[in-house]
Amino acid sequence: MSLEPAVDQRSRGATLQVDLSAVAANVRLFADRSGGALMAVVKADGFGHGATRVARTALRNGASWLGVTSVEEAVALRLDGIDAPTLSWLNPADRDFGVAIIHGIDLAAPGDEHLTAIVAAARRASRTARVHLHLDVGMARDGAAPADWARLCRSARRAERAGAIRVVGVMGHLARADEPGHPANKAGRNRFAWGVAVARRQGLRPPLRHLAATAATLTDPLSRHTLCRVGAGLVGIDPTGRTRLQRAMTLTAPVVSVRDVAPGTPVGYGHTWAASRATRLALLPLGYADGVPRSASGRAEVWLRGRRCPVVGVVSMDQVVVDVGPVPVAVGDVATVFGPGDDGEPTITDWARWSGTIEHEIVTGIGPRVLR
Ligand SMILES: *Cc1c(COP(=O)(O)O)cnc(C)c1O
Numbered sequence: 214m215s216l217e218p219a220v221d222q223r224s225r226g227a228t229l230q231v232d233l234s235a236v237a238a239n240v241r242l243f244a245d246r247s248g249g250a251l252m253a254v255v256k257a258d259g260f261g262h263g264a265t266r267v268a269r270t271a272l273r274n275g276a277s278w279l280g281v282t283s284v285e286e287a288v289a290l291r292l293d294g295i296d297a298p299t300l301s302w303l304n305p306a307d308r309d310f311g312v313a314i315i316h317g318i319d320l321a322a323p324g325d326e327h328l329t330a331i332v333a334a335a336r337r338a339s340r341t342a343r344v345h346l347h348l349d350v351g352m353a354r355d356g357a358a359p360a361d362w363a364r365l366c367r368s369a370r371r372a373e374r375a376g377a378i379r380v381v382g383v384m385g386h387l388a389r390a391d392e393p394g395h396p397a398n399k400a401g402r403n404r405f406a407w408g409v410a411v412a413r414r415q416g417l418r419p420p421l422r423h424l425a426a427t428a429a430t431l432t433d434p435l436s437r438h439t440l441c442r443v444g445a446g447l448v449g450i451d452p453t454g455r456t457r458l459q460r461a462m463t464l465t466a467p468v469v470s471v472r473d474v475a476p477g478t479p480v481g482y483g484h485t486w487a488a489s490r491a492t493r494l495a496l497l498p499l500g501y502a503d504g505v506p507r508s509a510s511g512r513a514e515v516w517l518r519g520r521r522c523p524v525v526g527v528v529s530m531d532q533v534v535v536d537v538g539p540v541p542v543a544v545g546d547v548a549t550v551f552g553p554g555d556d557g558e559p560t561i562t563d564w565a566r567w568s569g570t571i572e573h574e575i576v577t578g579i580g581p582r583v584l585r
Pocket residue numbers: 254256302386425426427428442443444445446
């Protein structure tokens with residue numbers, strides 16, 4: 214008797230499949246559009262698609278850089294054997310940057326505190342840290358405020374002369390790139406150009422200048438500079454909805470039970486829905502703990518036997534009920550919760566609309582119980 218887990222999908226719970234050939238096609242499109250180098254942003258486990266797999270696929274299809282938020286995410290890529298240039302841009306100022314420097318990970322410095330910690334770690338490690346100075350170009354989130362920028366550049370130049378760091382990049386991030394033509398984009402571009410000019414006046418010569426993420430890479434050529442940092446687009450999300458990208462995720466779940474109910478039968482917590490006719494209900498073993506947003510209750514649909522069927526009642530933590538009407542659904546049928554959309558099945562775009570959010574939140578929200 215085999216002790217291998219059964220591979221028959223009907224015996225599994227909810228399952229997430231990632232189509233790396235779709236990711237590859239998206240990477241090639243962005244490598245072409247970037248006009249320079251392409252950084253594959255694989256933060257948050259590659260937007261839920263698997264950081265290492267997306268990173269490898271990206272590097273094979275035209276990306277030459279990887280980007281993540283935390284040093285831990287970058288080190289995890291190194292431990293998986295990926296040695297491509299990698300930038301980490303979001304860390305506490307008081308952390309020990311030594312592990313990043315030892316692993317040859319580039320670090321963003323959004324202010325003097327971070328820079329001081331990076332310089333100290335570089336000295337301890339007797340290495341030269343590679344630094345990207347991060348300027349806030351208009352979202353008051355990460356990055357140095359314009360008022361602090363000249364001083365940051367001066368400190369960085371001093372540390373560079375002392376051999377502790379090399380400033381290899383200047384970076385910024387646009388707040389409204391998903392609204393092409395919005396005046397905030399031009400203002401952000403101008404502030405970025407100003408920031409690069411200030412850095413040069415302080416004697417810095419950063420070969421990399423990067424401002425564009427997915428939306429700007431697709432719609433705003435003036436923002437592309439020498440490197441584009443693209444995350445969402447690689448997994449098929451275009452925040453502007455203008456470019457046809459390939460969605461890469463398919464989330465399925467087996468029907469674990471069916472029941473035929475009489476008209477008027479109420480369903481689920483709070484009895485928010487009741488059958489208006491005699492119908493068949495199918496139970497799927499996934500819920501909001503698995504990334505099915507509760508806020509999509511009352512609107513969502515899944516794909517069963519070639520048809521869209523409504524999710525009825527509220528989404529529970531572990532399960533949802535589907536009204537399959539006259540469709541002869543049986544235990545063991547597999548429902549597609551979302552997929553690329555090619556056959557008519559719901560997509561992450563539908564789920565984002567049904568739950569009042571963006572596709573990014575859907576793909577990064579798939580819970581740990583779901584089989585990959
Ligand atoms: C997430 C992130 C990106 C990637 O943005 P997408 O719109 O997903 O391409 C780029 N830069 C920074 C600073 C980010 O936080």
